[in-house]
Amino acid sequence: MLKIANLSAWYGHSHILQDISLEVKRGEIVTLIGRNGAGKTTTLRSIMGLVPKRQGSVVFDGEEILAEPAHKRFHRGLAYVPEERRIVPGLSVLENLRLGIIGSANRSKENERIDLIAETFPRLKQRLGQEAITMSGGEQQMLAIARAMMAEPQMILLDEPSEGIMPILVDEMFELFRNMKTAGTTIMLVEQNVELALGISDRAYIMDQGEIVYHDTATALLADKAMQERYCAV
Known part of the structure; x- marks a missing residue:
């Protein structure tokens, strides 16, 4: 559904993403985790076409979309829920x-x-x-x-959906994500609640200082406490 190759992105002169590569298969939930400032939100915004300066490759549903504006990506079936909600x-x-x-x-x-x-x-x-x-x-x-x-949408990008929310609503929300996957929606999730996110995910990537430093199944990362402590401050 989504394949990113050698993607770099800048805010002004600040080089935030540095040649990252990742993929999300159709029907998966894939979680992107890492400390604050690692580049996770910039990754989602780059996928959605909201970062003005970027280079590399973003292929969505078989089509290269790196140069397309955000509204055309929306028409292709890509949706984005930002951290600040924008109600x-x-x-x-x-x-x-x-x-x-x-x-x-x-x-x-x-x-x-x-x-x-x-x-x-x-x-x-x-x-x-x-x-x-x-x-x-x-x-x-x-x-x-x-x-x-x-x-x-065919795929939805979710940025920190559990932040600042009561635990009972967080549980409801993550059950919803499971149901969305069952109904055929592909999800890429940025989330600080590592255990909860990995519990519903198929695979996971860890970012650190604008780079992908780890990739494995969600089950493997859930069991690897040393890796979580090293890169996620868990």
Whole structure:
């Protein structure tokens, strides 16, 4: 589904990603972990086309997309949920959901998708008319994920979905990710909760100082406490 080769990225003169290579197979959950500042968010933003200066190769569903703008990647079926959620103040939960399908080839399915989202996220179903910004942080995170799901993406990039969220909502969220995978959505996950992320993942990569320093199955990394302590400060 996704293959990155020798990808570098810069913010101004700062060389953040340094020739990284990784892949995500169709139907997998792959976790990217590492300390703060390792380059994980920049990797997701580069995949989505949100870092202006980059070079290398990003192949999505068999097509090279490195030079494409973010909206064209969205039309190909790639979705991104940023760490800061980007809920739109002043709009209701329902209106925020509708933003997720504008410009999509699935726009004609808007009502059908809203019904499905409402069943998938019972908390949001109860709050469709509520101003989204007044919800709890966990509920806003669920809304950000639900909004990304509105257009039926083939693959979704999730940046720190559990940050600042109550444990009970985190458990619900990660169960949702398992269900998304079962339904056929491919997921690339950046997450600081290493054990929880590895528990639902197929494979994992570790980043350190803008480079990929480790790759193995999630089960192998879960058992390798020394590697976790070395690169993830667990």
